[in-house]
Amino acid sequence: MNTATRPAAPPAPFDVEKLRADFPILTQEVHGRKLVFLDSAASAQKPRAVIAAMTAAMERQYANVHRGLHWMSERTTEAYEGARDAVARLLGAPDRHEIVFTRNSTEAINLVAHSYGRGVLAPGQAVVISEMEHHSNIVPWQMLRDAHGIELRVTPITAAGELDLAALARLLADGKVGLVALTHMSNVLGTYTPAARLARLAHDHGAKLLLDGSQAIVHRAVDVREIDCDFYVFTGHKLYGPTGIGALWARRDLLERMPPFLGGGDMIASVSFARSQWAQVPHKFEAGTPPILEAIGLAAAIAYVEAIGYSAIAAHEAHLLDHALARLAAIPGLTIFGRAQDRGGVVSFTLEGAHPHDVATLLDRQGIAVRAGHHCAEPLMHRLGIESTTRASFGLYTTVAEIDALAEGLLRVSEFFA
Amino acid sequence: MNTATRPAAPPAPFDVEKLRADFPILTQEVHGRKLVFLDSAASAQKPRAVIAAMTAAMERQYANVHRGLHWMSERTTEAYEGARDAVARLLGAPDRHEIVFTRNSTEAINLVAHSYGRGVLAPGQAVVISEMEHHSNIVPWQMLRDAHGIELRVTPITAAGELDLAALARLLADGKVGLVALTHMSNVLGTYTPAARLARLAHDHGAKLLLDGSQAIVHRAVDVREIDCDFYVFTGHKLYGPTGIGALWARRDLLERMPPFLGGGDMIASVSFARSQWAQVPHKFEAGTPPILEAIGLAAAIAYVEAIGYSAIAAHEAHLLDHALARLAAIPGLTIFGRAQDRGGVVSFTLEGAHPHDVATLLDRQGIAVRAGHHCAEPLMHRLGIESTTRASFGLYTTVAEIDALAEGLLRVSEFFA
Amino acid sequence: MFEDLRDLYQEVILDHGRKPRHGAKLAAYDATARGDNPLCGDRITLWLQYTPAGAIARAGFEAKGCAISIASADLMAEIVAGLDAGAARALADALQTLTKTGAPPTLDAPLAERLARLMPLAGVHEFPSRVKCATLPWHALRAALAGTENATSE
Amino acid sequence: MFEDLRDLYQEVILDHGRKPRHGAKLAAYDATARGDNPLCGDRITLWLQYTPAGAIARAGFEAKGCAISIASADLMAEIVAGLDAGAARALADALQTLTKTGAPPTLDAPLAERLARLMPLAGVHEFPSRVKCATLPWHALRAALAGTENATSE
Ligand SMILES: Cc1ncc(COP(=O)(O)O)c(C=O)c1O
Numbered sequence A, B: 001m002n003t004a005t006r007p008a009a010p011p012a013p014f015d016v017e018k019l020r021a022d023f024p025i026l027t028q029e030v031h032g033r034k035l036v037f038l039d040s041a042a043s044a045q046k047p048r049a050v051i052a053a054m055t056a057a058m059e060r061q062y063a064n065v066h067r068g069l070h071w072m073s074e075r076t077t078e079a080y081e082g083a084r085d086a087v088a089r090l091l092g093a094p095d096r097h098e099i100v101f102t103r104n105s106t107e108a109i110n111l112v113a114h115s116y117g118r119g120v121l122a123p124g125q126a127v128v129i130s131e132m133e134h135h136s137n138i139v140p141w142q143m144l145r146d147a148h149g150i151e152l153r154v155t156p157i158t159a160a161g162e163l164d165l166a167a168l169a170r171l172l173a174d175g176k177v178g179l180v181a182l183t184h185m186s187n188v189l190g191t192y193t194p195a196a197r198l199a200r201l202a203h204d205h206g207a208k209l210l211l212d213g214s215q216a217i218v219h220r221a222v223d224v225r226e227i228d229c230d231f232y233v234f235t236g237h238k239l240y241g242p243t244g245i246g247a248l249w250a251r252r253d254l255l256e257r258m259p260p261f262l263g264g265g266d267m268i269a270s271v272s273f274a275r276s277q278w279a280q281v282p283h284k285f286e287a288g289t290p291p292i293l294e295a296i297g298l299a300a301a302i303a304y305v306e307a308i309g310y311s312a313i314a315a316h317e318a319h320l321l322d323h324a325l326a327r328l329a330a331i332p333g334l335t336i337f338g339r340a341q342d343r344g345g346v347v348s349f350t351l352e353g354a355h356p357h358d359v360a361t362l363l364d365r366q367g368i369a370v371r372a373g374h375h376c377a378e379p380l381m382h383r384l385g386i387e388s389t390t391r392a393s394f395g396l397y398t399t400v401a402e403i404d405a406l407a408e409g410l411l412r413v414s415e416f417f418a
Numbered sequence C, D: 001m002f003e004d005l006r007d008l009y010q011e012v013i014l015d016h017g018r019k020p021r022h023g024a025k026l027a028a029y030d031a032t033a034r035g036d037n038p039l040c041g042d043r044i045t046l047w048l049q050y051t052p053a054g055a056i057a058r059a060g061f062e063a064k065g066c067a068i069s070i071a072s073a074d075l076m077a078e079i080v081a082g083l084d085a086g087a088a089r090a091l092a093d094a095l096q097t098l099t100k101t102g103a104p105p106t107l108d109a110p111l112a113e114r115l116a117r118l119m120p121l122a123g124v125h126e127f128p129s130r131v132k133c134a135t136l137p138w139h140a141l142r143a144a145l146a147g148t149e150n151a152t153s154e
């Protein structure tokens, strides 16, 4: 972690009940029961700080950015560009111009697949992904493969649900791989991938590394310089921020070499009908009116997480995970998927005799929100020999009591279908 | 206007002062003076209803959409899909599946340029745009031209700032034009284009018509069935909604024929490494977590505008425009650009002896927010023989007194530079 | 605790969901289709055997899915036997209405009787995200009748 | 009403903005560059003539821009004459600091004197969106010195 540019986190003791008070939604009831929200990996709830930042912008200080010479526009531009600083700080990026705002992780990966994939990679080169990717880190590469003649290679995972690094090395051996695109944390198995080792491995074979940090950045401090990767993407709504915003970090020299993705206002230096010239990075990649309010909300979310501190969050979530694994393992007929050494706060499982959908519906009636399905990772489901799982996932506001409620709820579900 | 599916607007008298109370920001001061916000064409201010809808979602009812079986997700999905209904109603679209949510108009046009341009148009075909397009409706077509061998034709405007329909007919004559992409209202000249005539003209020559409604939809009711166009795009933040959301309407058969744009979660029917199958429209075009909160905010904005009623808004703004044209024309050395028969609430002008930037800065010091520059329409500026203008633009909350303040402010600016 | 779930998980559903009677591929068949629920990965393959006159003689399926979708598939296979394509489609329409609104539409006598046997699926209308579980097999049925190979329950 | 604008629009600025002394193309030149402000469409073309020793002999420009950018260009053209490339770049850096912070950085005597003549541009730091107006000509200067043809003031 880059302590030099990150504001020092106050070593406050982690008081989950106090933090829960920051999230208005957590006091809601569902089906007459207190909401137990265990679906944060799909999208996290929003703290008051985020809601307040967006409201304040709309109530007191708003206009379009970049193009305005008046006070409201200047202030809003400062706030928007300040969000870029916040993301740069969050990721330990050396240069704020390396941060491109997108709608979400999905668009960020598509941007790379388009602008780096078609613009820099040559037909005949290969891209490597893994068996445990989210669809967002599969489909863009399939589209690139089909449109641009790029080979798509899939690196396997082990029985424990970890990357098989020896297999990955073999896939890289022929030097044809231009880009390795891997999740930094699986949204199904919870597995953290060894980011810095992956970067060395990719670089040793002449490939760039893209990390999908959609899940990882929620639970753990990330420093792209320490990892030494080349691209990093994440999505705001999982990091306690609003929907409609995500970010791509990429090394500046790569961004400079990449042709633009979308065309329009704000991404040009000059336009004539004969030809247009592109603006400098990152603006070259931000066409049209950007997600201004969303950037402001994201900056507030980042400040909120930083103030609590990643080490406190990680410690709390590690405790939750241990507790969850122990409680769930004790439920008859329950199978947990993934047993990586290094894992974050999601637990996927199946329950004998009850389909994941039915499990989710019966938990929902108890006020417990979990996800059921393939979690946008169908190939991983095939690899595991299943169609779907139920998944419980944690946020910084999750409590041990909620895990207990889940375990008890699952026992009731088992009874129901017995 | 499609009165059958649109909720009847109460025939309330238009009380601008009462409506202004719905917009908290309008009571703000800038440089110690009451804000006079005449930059709504760049981005409009937000009514309390929009702020409240987004806040309520974040405080009381939020989760990711489509993939959840639990209460919060079901309710949020209903709200998100309800926003699609609201957009379909707003545009008079015959089928809600024809509405695709995007980040903004720019992305919507890029989507069409990519999926229709590369996927349906063939190299050698042509696309027609006009001299008065926003960069967002120029650059995507240039990129298509350069990547896909599509010819780009530019239809001229008359001295009055209207489309030259005879010239357009000549450009269409050889039958090579696959798509005509035109603004529905110029963001610089205020000109409305004759949408239904354009549709007939395009169709008579075998071309489809895309209308950029970014400005038009703010001021006037739109019915895509009446116009009989093929694509219609607009952007939420100009329609009193949040940033981060826009929409594309397209005829269903066209959407069906278009390959997807971005790849990822939510836009697939099934994924395997060998090959993926796309979801049905509109989901095929909505990859990743969509702008959920933004859709909810946009739905509130649409409801707000519908409740006031487009006819009341249009009448109010026509009055403002007449007043503004009269007051500004009386200012020595002031030149107004555009004198279309049919025009909306934007006025672009230059002032002798003062550069538009300097004008904007001096107005800003008087609390008056206007825009100065090329307004993302550089080719139009070249056509007019200038580099930039100052632009005042109106919203439903604009008052006659604010126009007077502008006129008086401009007189002071003239004095300053005299 | 689960009283209100009895609307959704009636005994008939739990029973057909656990032990489907028609959950196997037909040895000989005239039409087949696959149905996918892209939102959850559920999948059904349906096989139809026609009578010489072109009515459905028998139906069989293999499915990965929840109690609701398996039960719906099994009830469907049971009920469509003997129907011609038009009647089967009318029943599929009726099932769609039933699961969306909770109320059965009015049908002619022979079909009405079959629809009555689908009433246990009516409770699904209170669970919007589960409606697709119940309708997936019927989408596959429509696809098989139309000679298309794939259907989704979007 | 405009008292506080006098910081931005000092007499020197208004005067150079209205009647630039160097606002013309050079008949003979050794380097040229164009600067664009993509945010507003402002544009400057700069021409430089070098001394045999490689210092700047003369500078001339054509510009479309506001009072601030024209004045900045004209003051620049006046002041860079006689400077070698390194010194001109140092002055460009100093101007950047001056317009961003309002305070002049410390420079050696001969440059410090020239920087003093740029002090009327200091007021621009209070108007963040106008800083680029003041720096655009200096971006073009850097580009011309480097032999690149285009600069933007982003
Ligand atoms: C006519 C027109 N088209 C397109 C746009 C682009 O809108 P957005 O920046 O929201 O994509 C604008 C506004 O900037 C506009 O006025």
Ligand SMILES: Cc1ncc(COP(=O)(O)O)c(C=O)c1O
Binding pocket: A041, A042, A104, A105, A106, A107, A134, A136, A137, A183, A185, A186, A187, A212, A214, A215, A235, A376, B265, B287, B288, B289, B290
């Ligand atoms: C690992 C991973 N990658 C990518 C995504 C896609 O994020 P988004 O839908 O916000 O683009 C997600 C979440 O859905 C995820 O968990």
